[in-house]
Amino acid sequence: MGGRSIAAGSMTLKGMVKHAIGSGRSVTYMPRPGDGAPRGVTLIPGDGIGPLVTRAVEQVMEAMHAPVYFERYEVHGDMKRVPEEVLESIRKNKVCLKGGLKTPVGGGVSSLNVQLRKELDLYASLVNCFNLPGLPTRHHNVDIVVIRENTEGEYSGLEHEVVPGVVESLKVMTKFCSERIAKYAFEYAYLNNRKTVTAVHKANIMKLADGLFLESCRQVATKYPSIKYNEIIVDNCCMQLVSKPERFDVMVTPNLYGNLVANTAAGIAGGTGVMPGGNVGGDHAVFEQGASAGNVGNEKLVEQKEANPVALLLSSAMMLRHLRFPSFADRLETAVKRVISEGKYMTKDLGGVSTTQEVVHAVIANLD
Amino acid sequence: MATAIGKGHHSLYANFRPCYSLPSCKNTGEYSGPEYQVVRGVVESLKIITRQANLRVAEYAFHYTKEHGRERVSAIHKANIMQKTEGLFLKGSREVAEKTSEKSCSFCCLVVSNLYGNIISDLCAGLVGGLGLTASCKIGEGGIALAEAVPGSAPDIAGKNSANPTTLLLSGVSILRHLNLHDKPDQIQNAILDTIAEGKYRTADLGVFPGFFSRSRITSAVSIMGKLM
Secondary structure, X not given: OOOHHHHXXXXXXXXXXHHHHOOOOOOOOOOOOOOOXXXXXXXXXXXXXXXXXXXXXXXXXXXXXXXXXEEEOOOXXXXXXXXXXXXXXXXXXXXXXXXXXXXXXXXOOOOHHHHHHXXXXXXXXXXXXXXXXXXXXXXXXXXXXXXXXXXXXXXXXXXXXXXXXXXXXXXXXXXXHHHHHHHHHHHHHHHOOOOEEEEEEOOOOOOOHHHHHHHHHHHXXXXXXXXXXXXXXXXXXXXXXXXXXXXXXXXXXXXXXXXXXXXXXXXXXXXXXXXXXXXXXXXXXXXXXXXXXXXXXXXXXXXXXXXXXXXXXXXXXXXXXXXXXXXHHHHHHHHHHXXXXXXXXXXXXXXXXXXXXXXXXXXXXXXX | OEEEEOOOOOOEEEEOOOOOOHHHOOOOEOOOOOEEEEEOOEEEXXXXXXXHHHHHHHXXXXXXXXXXXXXXXXXXXXXXXXXXXXXXHHHHHHHHHHHOOOOOOOOOEEEEOHHHHHHHHHHHHHHHOOHHHOOOEEEOHHHOEEEOOOXXXXXXXXXXXXXXXXXXXXXXXXXXXXXXXXXXXXXXXXXXXXXXXHOOOOOHHHOOOOOOOOHHHHHHHHHHHHHHO
């Protein structure tokens, strides 16, 4: 296996780290006959660092002989719409992995990332922000899951110029969407043994809109008496996130606040380069880097091939679990965490000097 | 004018009326206020951005930057998503930037629309130690200035003589500076910073030492520091 040479110099350390990080099996489960048949996944490399990091995932999946095959489609942020054949492919496969699509700022084309979410009704965006051993940050014990409504709110896309120099933007909130995102958040907390769900809002100002959101959250909370529920105003939330992030658990938010809160949480837990996430609806799921701070990386990163593949690798582990391949997911996650913990192969954003490829080889070398 | 909202699962229609009195409206952005229930279970909230308000706030940002010897102004926006409203905000900031030939780079002075301003200022407060330490001053046309402690009346500690007076003292300092008095506010600010740095007198929110000191004791500590300078 290529990459043996990388591991050779630190066998003892590797052994210790392996033990510490845990090469234990996930809870055993009994698959149905035929569950091992390869699953098709639509792959959208995207813009900027997207092709680099999606390639990284393909390489690691191949090395693991994971039962997935990718159907690659070229989509770019300056296209007017997501091509119909891509949507068809996702509808067929039910699962997609993508890099970011760069949205032009200030006019012309609407965001394809948002279009994709709306077309496929991927109403929940999930980002998991947590401390990784080996990546020191200002705060410890951070493990936050931000669940954000993905289809309405400030992202309704309904804007117009009333008279020259005056523009209106409609924020639309519906009980339907607020309720289903609240249900998803509580269900997630229940299934993952999480203790608290916090609703983020600005209902002191937007009394009706955010008030509707809160009402829906409160109603759903009554159905989960064992899960603690509380509410926090978004400004205070951001302040608490940067001073006491360990007090947050699962957070449920409307669209815009979720975007800001998820990126803030990602920033304090180690950066957007490492946080996994995805978008899910009733029928489909699209996995991508959890938080991207609204960009697809700068040109220098792309040229020098130094993009951090960790976030997308961890998102692809989430994808493997979603596809019901838990042991492949565990192996991938364990390998990535070992690489970070050893600290030898890290990209620039984590304080290292490695290229994307070097990190990929290190992950492959650390696979059980 | 009627607009369809959403797609697929709900096909509802909304009517809205343009607000012609906007040019004189002092409060824009997400806090403009108009919110209404279209039908049961569907609410709309209007965010209004006007070119006039944008130019005004951007001009103040650049003016402040120059006055206080800061180097950069950054405009914070979400124009990749809200292309027209945020786009207008950005356009206004860029226009003023060209006029004053300043370049926007990274964080020294931020010009933001209403909601982001609240979020970012609280976030920054959290980074520096909490709401008990930040000053705030609202500027209006004709030189009106309103300085206040950062929003929040903290009813749970009212009347207990334990609120942190720093924020209001620092806001008072910004009023004095706004009135172009410069030596007294400098003196007061230094006294406040020295009191906090010394660490002997702190309210509960600054937390480090066991026990806490009352507001009035801190204020006297500050004035003693001030007299010694």
